[in-house]
Amino acid sequence: MEKNKNTYESYNETVEEFKNSFSYGSRNNLFFKYLGGKNISENEFTIFIEELLNVIIDDIDKDEFSELKKLIFNSQIKGYLPKSKNDKYTADWDRVFNPAKYTYEDTPWTKFSKPLKKSKLSLISAGGVFCKDDDPIQPGGMTQEDAINKISEFLRSPPTLAEIPNNISKEKLSIRHPGYDIRAAEKDPNVVFPYEILKNLHQEGVFASYTDNFYSFVGASPQSEIIKTYAPKWAQMLKSHNVDAVLLVAA
Amino acid sequence: MSVGHVSKIFESMGLSTVCFFVKSFMHLIEQMKIPRTIVTNNFIGRTIGKPYDLFNQTNVVRQGIELLSSGTIQNSIKII
Numbered sequence: 001m002e003k004n005k006n007t008y009e010s011y012n013e014t015v016e017e018f019k020n021s022f023s024y025g026s027r028n029n030l031f032f033k034y035l036g037g038k039n040i041s042e043n044e045f046t047i048f049i050e051e052l053l054n055v056i057i058d059d060i061d062k063d064e065f066s067e068l069k070k071l072i073f074n075s076q077i078k079g080y081l082p083k084s085k086n087d088k089y090t091a092d093w094d095r096v097f098n099p100a101k102y103t104y105e106d107t108p109w110t111k112f113s114k115p116l117k118k119s120k121l122s123l124i125s126a127g128g129v130f131c132k133d134d135d136p137i138q139p140g141g142m143t144q145e146d147a148i149n150k151i152s153e154f155l156r157s158p159p160t161l162a163e164i165p166n167n168i169s170k171e172k173l174s175i176r177h178p179g180y181d182i183r184a185a186e187k188d189p190n191v192v193f194p195y196e197i198l199k200n201l202h203q204e205g206v207f208a209s210y211t212d213n214f215y216s217f218v219g220a221s222p223q224s225e226i227i228k229t230y231a232p233k234w235a236q237m238l239k240s241h242n243v244d245a246v247l248l249v250a251a
Numbered sequence: 252m253s254v255g256h257v258s259k260i261f262e263s264m265g266l267s268t269v270c271f272f273v274k275s276f277m278h279l280i281e282q283m284k285i286p287r288t289i290v291t292n293n294f295i296g297r298t299i300g301k302p303y304d305l306f307n308q309t310n311v312v313r314q315g316i317e318l319l320s321s322g323t324i325q326n327s328i329k330i331i
Contacts, residue, residue, distance in 0.1 A: 031296070073274075076295060080275040082282070097252050099282055107284040107327075108263035112319045121316070126254050127296075159253070180296040188302035197299070197312045206316060219253035226253055231260035238266060245267040245319050247312070249298055250254040250276060 019045045028148065031181035034079025048075055096155045096222055112245055119244040121202075122211040124234070126219030127185055127192030127251035128177030130162035135174070137218075142176045151178040151220065159221035159230050163213040166195065179220040180251050192251045211241050219251060255283040262286050269315045269322075271298050280328060287322045289315045290330040 021027040023036025035045055051071060059065045082099040112119075128147070135141040137160050147154070164173070173189050175182045184191045195214050202210055215234070238246060258268040269287040272280055273295055280288050291311055293300060300308040311331060318329055 031294070073292070073294065077275045077277075080278075080295075082278050099252075099279070102252060102256070103282045104259070104284045107286050107324055108259050109286050109324045110262045110265050110267045112267040116316065116320060124254075124257065126257075127298075182296065184294075184297045184302050190308055191297045191299050191302055194299045194308060194312050197305075197308050200309065201313060201316065206313065217253075221253060223252060223256055226256045227260060231257045232264065234257065235261045235264040235266050238261075239264070243266065245269065246261060247271070247315060248254045248258050248261075248268050249271045250273070251296055251298060 015046060016042050024148070024151065029181070030148070030179065031183075034076060037079055039079050039081055040075075096220070102223060114244050116207045117205065119207050120209045120211065120242055121198065121207050121245055121247060122238055122241070122243045123193070123195060123198055123214040123247045123249070124161075125193040125214075125216040125249040125251065127175065127180075127189075127216060127249065128182070128218040129164065129173055129175050129185070129189055129193045129216035131164055131168060132172050132174045134162070135176075136160045136162050141174060144176045144182055147176040147178045147218075154178050154218055154220045156222065158225045159217040159219075161230070161234060162216045164193075164195070164216060166199065166210060166212060166214055168195070177218050177220070177251060179218075185251070192249055194247070194249065198247065211238070211243060252279055252283070255279060255285040258285055258287075259283070267319055269318050271311065271315060273298050274330070286324070287318050287327045288329070289318060290328060292331075 019042060020036040022029045023033040025036065034040065035048070040048070055067050055071050059068045130136065132141060170189060175185045175189065190196050193216060198210060201207065254270050258270050261268045269289065270285055271289050271291065273291055273293050275295055277290060280290065289311060291298060291300070299311050314329060314331055318327070
């Protein structure tokens with residue numbers, strides 16, 4: 001992370017430096033990190049800031065913030081669009097998630113033929129959720145700040161699956177993930193790990209049963225390791241628990 | 252992308268899946284040809300919905316579970 005330049009001392013920061021500081025820089029903000037990416041040009045960034053300020057004024061007058069949300073939502077979609085084939089992949093993140101490398105022609109498919117009312121389900125979230133007293137990555141628990149500082153390490157290390165007992169209380173859950181803004185998940189883990197929602201639907205009788213544990217890992221992991229080693233291992237483990245289907249939540 | 256790869260491996264090993272993504276990752280779902288996916292109009296890091304929004308969170312998960320049996324290989328992406 002670069003040196004914090006956000007002081008009152010005189011500093012001639014360029015627009016580009018300001019823009020880039022939101023993506024793992026001095027103003028790191030994982031919600032808006034896409035603004036610091038290559039998909040948003042310097043010119044688009046300044047237009048966005050100008051629009052943002054105007055929309056805020058309009059929405060304040062309406063006391064209603066749907067236009068603000070729409071503006072940010074659309075900018076987020078643009079910010080995450082894949083790069084063109086001519087763009088070079090240099091950063092760790094881009095190398096691991098290079099879309100050109102992971103474009104497929106086939107869709108593997110297992111028909112779900114069992115009635116839901118006789119089926120056992122499980123849940124895996126890529127949101128980096130774990131039990132407070134049992135962080136499988138760092139004994140004692142890793143903070144979000146630690147996770148962000150270790151982004152390159154995550155992108156090189158194999159994924160670790162956290163086992164989370166299905167009866168865990170919210171107070172015993174923790175979250176750390178170097179790739180996304182965890183503020184909403186800290187308030188309510190169901191936004192990326194819908195463990196309570198799944199149990200409510202079971203209570204309603206939508207499906208028959210669920211596993212003793214639910215699971216989570218940090219999605220910012222080497223894709224080749226997931227494909228070759230870890231996903232097959234996790235599939236075997238779930239099949240040994242007679243699971244019929246798995247809900248997989250991206251963060 | 253990680254969830255897409257887990258899904259494809261699980262399906263190839265005989266385990267049905269349903270994935271949940273936000274719209275910002277729509278291009279990934281298409282390029283990776285991920286089976287059975289619910290796409291939500293939520294922000295990244297809020298895939299299932301806003302915090303404490305029990306009604307909409309339940310709707311998203313319910314539709315995902317229903318997609319397990321109703322989805323077909325040709326038509327397995329549902330945008331809600």
